[in-house]
Amino acid sequence: MKNILNKLSLVFTSGVTVNSVIGWILIGGSLFALFIFLFLPSVSYIENFPAHGLIPFLLALSLFWGVYLLCITSSSERINLAASAELARVHASYRSTIARLQARSKASIEDEQLLQELVESTSIGLVLIQAKDMSVVRVNAAANSLLFNTPILNVQFLHADGGAVPSETFQRYIMLSTRKSSVWSDLYIRAPDQSLRALSIAARPVFSGGKLRYVALSLVDITEFREAEKAKSDFVSLASHQLRTPVSTINWYAELLLGEGVEHLSNDQKENIIQISESCRRLSKLVTALLDTSRVELGTLRHDEGFFDPVQVATSTIAQMRPLATRKRISIHEHIDNRIPLTACGSKVGMIVFENLMTNAVKYTNEGGDIWCDLAFDENESGFIFTVADNGIGIPENEAPEIFTRFYRASNAKEVDAIGSGLGLSIVRSLVERAGGHVKFAPRQGGGTIFTIRLPFTCSK
Amino acid sequence: MEEVQKTVLIIEDEAPLRKALARKVAASGFIVREGRDGKEGLEIALREQPNIILLDIIMPVMDGISMLRELRKDAWGKSARVIVLTNLSDDATGKDLLEQGAGEYLVKASWTMEDVVEKIRAVLK
Numbered sequence: 001m002k003n004i005l006n007k008l009s010l011v012f013t014s015g016v017t018v019n020s021v022i023g024w025i026l027i028g029g030s031l032f033a034l035f036i037f038l039f040l041p042s043v044s045y046i047e048n049f050p051a052h053g054l055i056p057f058l059l060a061l062s063l064f065w066g067v068y069l070l071c072i073t074s075s076s077e078r079i080n081l082a083a084s085a086e087l088a089r090v091h092a093s094y095r096s097t098i099a100r101l102q103a104r105s106k107a108s109i110e111d112e113q114l115l116q117e118l119v120e121s122t123s124i125g126l127v128l129i130q131a132k133d134m135s136v137v138r139v140n141a142a143a144n145s146l147l148f149n150t151p152i153l154n155v156q157f158l159h160a161d162g163g164a165v166p167s168e169t170f171q172r173y174i175m176l177s178t179r180k181s182s183v184w185s186d187l188y189i190r191a192p193d194q195s196l197r198a199l200s201i202a203a204r205p206v207f208s209g210g211k212l213r214y215v216a217l218s219l220v221d222i223t224e225f226r227e228a229e230k231a232k233s234d235f236v237s238l239a240s241h242q243l244r245t246p247v248s249t250i251n252w253y254a255e256l257l258l259g260e261g262v263e264h265l266s267n268d269q270k271e272n273i274i275q276i277s278e279s280c281r282r283l284s285k286l287v288t289a290l291l292d293t294s295r296v297e298l299g300t301l302r303h304d305e306g307f308f309d310p311v312q313v314a315t316s317t318i319a320q321m322r323p324l325a326t327r328k329r330i331s332i333h334e335h336i337d338n339r340i341p342l343t344a345c346g347s348k349v350g351m352i353v354f355e356n357l358m359t360n361a362v363k364y365t366n367e368g369g370d371i372w373c374d375l376a377f378d379e380n381e382s383g384f385i386f387t388v389a390d391n392g393i394g395i396p397e398n399e400a401p402e403i404f405t406r407f408y409r410a411s412n413a414k415e416v417d418a419i420g421s422g423l424g425l426s427i428v429r430s431l432v433e434r435a436g437g438h439v440k441f442a443p444r445q446g447g448g449t450i451f452t453i454r455l456p457f458t459c460s461k
Numbered sequence: 462m463e464e465v466q467k468t469v470l471i472i473e474d475e476a477p478l479r480k481a482l483a484r485k486v487a488a489s490g491f492i493v494r495e496g497r498d499g500k501e502g503l504e505i506a507l508r509e510q511p512n513i514i515l516l517d518i519i520m521p522v523m524d525g526i527s528m529l530r531e532l533r534k535d536a537w538g539k540s541a542r543v544i545v546l547t548n549l550s551d552d553a554t555g556k557d558l559l560e561q562g563a564g565e566y567l568v569k570a571s572w573t574m575e576d577v578v579e580k581i582r583a584v585l586k
Contacts, residue, residue, distance in 0.1 A: 237549055237550070238519075238549075240548070240549075240550065241519060241547075241548045241549045244548035244568070244569065244570040245475055245478070245548050245569075247570050248478060248548060248569040248570045249475070249477045249478050249481070251570070251573070252478065252481040252482065252485075252573075252574050253477070253481055255481075255485070255573055255574050255575065256481055256484060256485065256574075259485070259488075259575075260484075260488070280570075284570035284571060285571075287570065288550065288568075288570075288571070291550065
């Protein structure tokens, strides 16, 4: 009964279907006919109708049939109603998804247009190169302008001194970025008016799905920056020139005194002139060291100009030190890994750093001693380690923390070399750290020192 | 047979330095000529064709770089022996001068006059 009532309740809530229309017609027709028979006697002529006795039965049957159809309809409609709601939800969801996709697509197109505008309007030159075959995929307007519309792989890049960078070196530089992160270097190109333009070029690998796909190059015009740097550097050079001139004059006249009139001088006078001469030499060294320090501090001794070949610099530095070492009967034992590639640090940095460590080793190692030089990859092959060890006089333990401080000289070093400036190791540390590396000192077991320099192949600014 | 004395031209604007070096070089057996700037030095060089020129860089009237450039334009000057003797320690300038044919690039403050005379002898050999 409850079920029937439930179904009947749905009669008024279901939608319009064929069954429901027939049901309503049957019910309505039956009720209308019943009304006529019961309340309009004027039509009693029907009583004479031959099938008069069947009429109430047919009306009742029609009424029940109509109710039945409505009940059936309402039942099926209930199921259809649920399905319809589901379909409506699916439909709504579908429309919403389509709308979202359309919005996203529109936003994506707008984003791409914005990105395109950004790429084309920036003053930074951008070049995308396919990693597998080095073909250029994309070049923005700024890059074309900076390269004077020459395809980047055909551009003749130059070092700061005007020397040409071979194209294979440039390509090696680009591929160097694919080792880990990015590399950068400052190179020059000649403009059509023959002036030199300085470009800072950075290369960064672009991965997709975990695979190396492209190398992105960014180019920035740093000509004006370089000119300002040169002005600073020129000033320091000129200042050091002016300082050295009177030093040279004093030194040379002291030399004349010792040379020309030495026989007329007492031993004390001779000793005094020798002291003047020694002090001049010391002052001269100090001016040179201060000049280097100023260049490091002002950033005019740049670590990023050109490329630095650690193997070549280590080999030539050792060769340069050999005559002096041989004179002191010092043996230099070298172990150089020739596979070490170019680094993006400038060669001047490499020379100053290597020379300083090697000079110290030769200077502070006693006659007949040993020096060990090692050049090797670091543990994750992202840089190299240069180690200089000796069995020389060493550094007193309590003075070790001070050795990288400017003008600091270890007490035993002063005895060996009275005229050192105490700036060499501070310059080394400053240069190495500016290049993103670090320098370490450790006492050597059995006496002597071990200096270790670690420099990344991709130097930081 | 007596060996012919070689001539050394010293081009230096700092008179005390020039005089000291001239005394030392003369005492070492060379004939010395002196120029007070690049222009005067160039004129003496082209006129007297010394065996070797000691050339300063920073000088009034005409600096050492310009003097050397002008000297190299002359038929004799093209192969004249030159030692740059300066207190300017600038790598780019040094490299530029060596490329122009300067035999040596010496920083005065780091060298004694005796060393300079040794260099002269070595270059003239």
